[in-house]
Amino acid sequence: MKKIILSLFASLLVTTAVFAQAQNGSGATNAVDTKVKFKKDNIDFGVTKFNKPVTITFEFTNISKEPVLIEKATASCGCTVPNWTVEPILPGKAGKITATYSANQVGKPQKTIYLKLKGVEQEKELILTGTVEN
Numbered sequence: 578m579k580k581i582i583l584s585l586f587a588s589l590l591v592t593t594a595v596f597a598q599a600q601n602g603s604g605a606t607n608a609v610d611t612k613v614k615f616k617k618d619n620i621d622f623g624v625t626k627f628n629k630p631v632t633i634t635f636e637f638t639n640i641s642k643e644p645v646l647i648e649k650a651t652a653s654c655g656c657t658v659p660n661w662t663v664e665p666i667l668p669g670k671a672g673k674i675t676a677t678y679s680a681n682q683v684g685k686p687q688k689t690i691y692l693k694l695k696g697v698e699q700e701k702e703l704i705l706t707g708t709v710e711n
Contacts, residue, residue, distance in 0.1 A: 609694055609701035612645050613637040613672070622707035625680050632677040635690070635703050639666045646695040650674050653689040656681055657705070661692075680709045 615637045625631045639645050644665035652659055656679040662672035676690050690703040 607701055608697045608699040609692060612639065612641045612694055612697060613666075613701075614640045615701075615703070618701070619704040619706070622678070622705060624708045624710060627683055627709055627711050628680055630677050630679050631707065632675055633705050635674045635676070636671060637673070638671050639668050642668055644668070645672075647672070647674070648693045648695040650693070651691050652676065653691070657688045657690070659690050674703065676703075676705055678705060678707075683709050683711055685709075 615635055618635065620633045620635065622631045622633050644667050646665045647661045647663070650659040650661045657676055659674055659676045661674040666672040674690060674692065676688070678686065678688055680686075685706065685708050687704060687706045690705070692701040692703060694701075
């Protein structure tokens with residue numbers, strides 16, 4: 578009887594660990610990725626001059642069988658402003674998110690856009706990088 582209880586307890590621990598790993602994103606597909614497919618989710622804008630804003634576009638396709646709607650897209654800082662397709666994107670159709678970075682600091686910025694689809698709890702991170710020179 579002790580062996581059965583220990584086996585059940587061990588199984589419960591393993592199941593809990595696997596579930597926790599999936600919840601924190603380790604080894605699990607992001608739920609947004611089951612609805613839309615991005616051409617690129619990490620874009621390097623190249624080199625720009627200080628205070629010369631740069632705009633990049635993240636393009637995606639609805640790969641689900643139902644319309645998807647972008648609920649919101651927020652940036653990791655105030656120096657990056659996202660805009661997105663506001664109407665529902667039908668299955669098989671394309672949408673886009675543009676992000677304008679102000680280039681207000683010299684260096685190699687890495688900015689994140691957090692995408693939230695309606696009806697999906699997880700957010701998708703879109704990254705833009707590049708170089709800002711004087």
